[in-house]
Amino acid sequence: MTQVVEPELDRFERSRVDKFESRRGELADATLETLGELGFARTSLRVIAQRTAFSHGVLHYYFRDKVELITFCVRRYKEHCVTRYDEVVAQATDADELALMFADALVVTMQEDTAMHRLWYDMRAQAMFEPALRPTVADLDRQLEEMIWRVVKAYAVLGGRTTAVPSLTAYAVYDGLFENCLSRYLAGDEAASDQLREGAGWLITTVTKA
Amino acid sequence: MTQVVEPELDRFERSRVDKFESRRGELADATLETLGELGFARTSLRVIAQRTAFSHGVLHYYFRDKVELITFCVRRYKEHCVTRYDEVVAQATDADELALMFADALVVTMQEDTAMHRLWYDMRAQAMFEPALRPTVADLDRQLEEMIWRVVKAYAVLGGRTTAVPSLTAYAVYDGLFENCLSRYLAGDEAASDQLREGAGWLITTVTKA
DNA sequence: CCCCGTCCTTGACACCTGTCAAGAGTTTGT
DNA sequence: ACAAACTCTTGACAGGTGTCAAGGACGGGG
Numbered sequence: 032m033t034q035v036v037e038p039e040l041d042r043f044e045r046s047r048v049d050k051f052e053s054r055r056g057e058l059a060d061a062t063l064e065t066l067g068e069l070g071f072a073r074t075s076l077r078v079i080a081q082r083t084a085f086s087h088g089v090l091h092y093y094f095r096d097k098v099e100l101i102t103f104c105v106r107r108y109k110e111h112c113v114t115r116y117d118e119v120v121a122q123a124t125d126a127d128e129l130a131l132m133f134a135d136a137l138v139v140t141m142q143e144d145t146a147m148h149r150l151w152y153d154m155r156a157q158a159m160f161e162p163a164l165r166p167t168v169a170d171l172d173r174q175l176e177e178m179i180w181r182v183v184k185a186y187a188v189l190g191g192r193t194t195a196v197p198s199l200t201a202y203a204v205y206d207g208l209f210e211n212c213l214s215r216y217l218a219g220d221e222a223a224s225d226q227l228r229e230g231a232g233w234l235i236t237t238v239t240k241a
Numbered sequence: 242m243t244q245v246v247e248p249e250l251d252r253f254e255r256s257r258v259d260k261f262e263s264r265r266g267e268l269a270d271a272t273l274e275t276l277g278e279l280g281f282a283r284t285s286l287r288v289i290a291q292r293t294a295f296s297h298g299v300l301h302y303y304f305r306d307k308v309e310l311i312t313f314c315v316r317r318y319k320e321h322c323v324t325r326y327d328e329v330v331a332q333a334t335d336a337d338e339l340a341l342m343f344a345d346a347l348v349v350t351m352q353e354d355t356a357m358h359r360l361w362y363d364m365r366a367q368a369m370f371e372p373a374l375r376p377t378v379a380d381l382d383r384q385l386e387e388m389i390w391r392v393v394k395a396y397a398v399l400g401g402r403t404t405a406v407p408s409l410t411a412y413a414v415y416d417g418l419f420e421n422c423l424s425r426y427l428a429g430d431e432a433a434s435d436q437l438r439e440g441a442g443w444l445i446t447t448v449t450k451a
Numbered sequence: 452c453c454c455c456g457t458c459c460t461t462g463a464c465a466c467c468t469g470t471c472a473a474g475a476g477t478t479t480g481t
Numbered sequence: 482a483c484a485a486a487c488t489c490t491t492g493a494c495a496g497g498t499g500t501c502a503a504g505g506a507c508g509g510g511g
């Protein structure tokens with residue numbers, strides 16, 4: 032009996048859950064888009080809903096409250112960007128090539144995913160005031176640190192070098208460079224991209240040593 | 242006639258203006274305190290006034306609107322911190338001493354002026370979304386860059402070295418390190434101070450070269 | 452003494468926020 | 482075809498926001 036009925040229910044249940052999750056994702060994407068454009072403080076549920084085919088009430092059908100919606104969005108965003116440079120690491124055959132490809136990848140993502148990066152820096156700043164955001168931010172920060180560290184280690188291995196600083200420090204300086212350039216890029220500074228490229232190239236030689 | 246009356250009026254006018262400016266400063270200090278504690282998004286005029294001896298209406302007597310209040314506060318804050326390390330530069334007699342004193346000064350200000358630094362990072366993130374804030378933030382950013390650059394140049398001169406990167410890059414990496422450590426310090430990470438000290442010591446040797 | 456300018460309070464305004472209950476509309480199972 | 486479950490809309494709520502006009506309190510000059 033259970034062998035016959037349960038799979039039926041499972042399939043059924045799964046499709047229902049899938050649909051639910053799919054709509055959650057749809058709403059989360061609209062939320063991310065709005066957050067990236069307006070920033071944390073200026074984004075309201077009504078404005079988010081305005082960018083979907085639905086009305087503002089639907090957000091409370093799919094998410095308990097604003098906090099759950101936003102944490103869901105951040106986790107979704109995380110998956111998009113936390114392995115961004117892994118294929119660069121995989122493809123590069125020597126240290127110099129890796130350095131160039133990595134610097135280029137940084138520039139490209141700064142130019143293409145500008146709004147999402149800006150949102151990330153906004154969220155991290157908000158986390159300094161709102162302890163509720165800290166676990167999520169700290170988790171994402173750690174993953175970004177590991178991502179940078181994979182690049183640095185790969186560069187060291189390919190170039191026969193060793194790392195010169197802890198991964199935390201390496202991440203911090205790369206992040207500072209990126210944030211600085213992003214800020215200038217947003218303000219219309221044409222030189223920001225080149226500064227990022229050159230800064231990244233210089234950094235990878237200094238966080239490692241012969 | 243004019244020689245007699247005008248100075249009287251001037252003195253009179255000056256004392257009136259002085260009182261006005263003094264109260265503006267008083268209100269701005271309360272505003273800064275509140276901003277540092279609550280952050281940009283969560284600070285309202287009523288909460289600010291609650292921290293003074295006055296009611297919320299007084300803010301519109303001394304400031305045209307919220308934007309003028311906040312820009313006034315930021316310029317006031319700027320003066321406090323933009324020459325913070327100049328005496329370190331003046332006192333140090335050799336490169337190693339300068340490096341140690343600078344690193345210590347960074348740690349001390351992170352620990353003592355935590356709220357103000359947090360506010361600064363908040364404001365800079367908000368400026369990415371609000372073009373109205375960008376001129377003020379860009380101006381302060383440039384002054385901070387110059388402040389760091391004075392330290393780096395002094396280190397280079399004392400140690401018989403030359404600078405290895407543009408001042409923009411030097412500032413960006415120092416800033417990234419500081420922001421990262423501040424964030425961890427706020428979250429209660431005991432190691433943040435040491436990480437900042439060591440990171441700063443390492444950085445000053447890498448943004449210069451023999 | 453009274454008046455007038457300065458300083459500050461009070462109370463209101465229009466608007467926006469997150470939240471949620473009540474109920475439509477739609478799909479699904481029987 | 483009927484009923485039940487799911488999906489979504491509507492409208493309201495309590496509270497918060499920046500802003501400003503009206504007016505009270507105070508103090509020095511006529």
